[in-house]
Amino acid sequence: MVARDLVGTILVSELGSHAVEIRVREVEAYLGPGDRACHTWGGRRTRRVASMWGPAGRAYVYLIYGLHHCLNVVTGGPGEAVLIRGGAVLSGLDAVRSRRGPRAADRDLVNGPGKLSQALAVTIDHDGLDLTDPSSPVRILRDDWSVERGMIRQTARIGVESAGAAASWKLRWVLDPLATRSL
DNA sequence: TCTAGGATCGGCT
């Protein structure tokens, strides 16, 4: 499962004047046409979701509620992507704080998809970016930090209550809080 | 062209 493998990887953003690195701690999988919670449900191929049908490793960025950006990683499966929901800041903390604003507490810096995108300075302009390209300003790194079995919890997805049966599918992976203390 | 609703966030009680 691609989504589970993304937990523990590092997201690097060199957008703006400062580099930011974030350890991925929380993801959700969206499984394409057969998944009612997914933007490509029913085989939709609109302009917005075009990147979801692209090659694996591309970014799919969309605007939600007209004001928040959400960053997804395309898996390469038909219409499939993985939403990056949260993480932990490894470096570039000052840049993240300045982007998130002075009122944001440290624990609230990247604990949500909209916040994470803001911390990385990722916007709709970066839709379709190749996250596996070493020269890309936003990319995914796999380091030698291994996620041990049992450190990841699998739960139902958040905020998709209207998706019928798909709402109860356990497609969310979260790094156990106890396992993140050493990060 | 119109309209309803959304993979959220942050402020307020």
Added chain:
DNA sequence: GCCGATCCTAGAT
């Protein structure tokens, strides 16, 4: 814990 902001997208007409 609750609720309003805010605007783009997609489907309906």
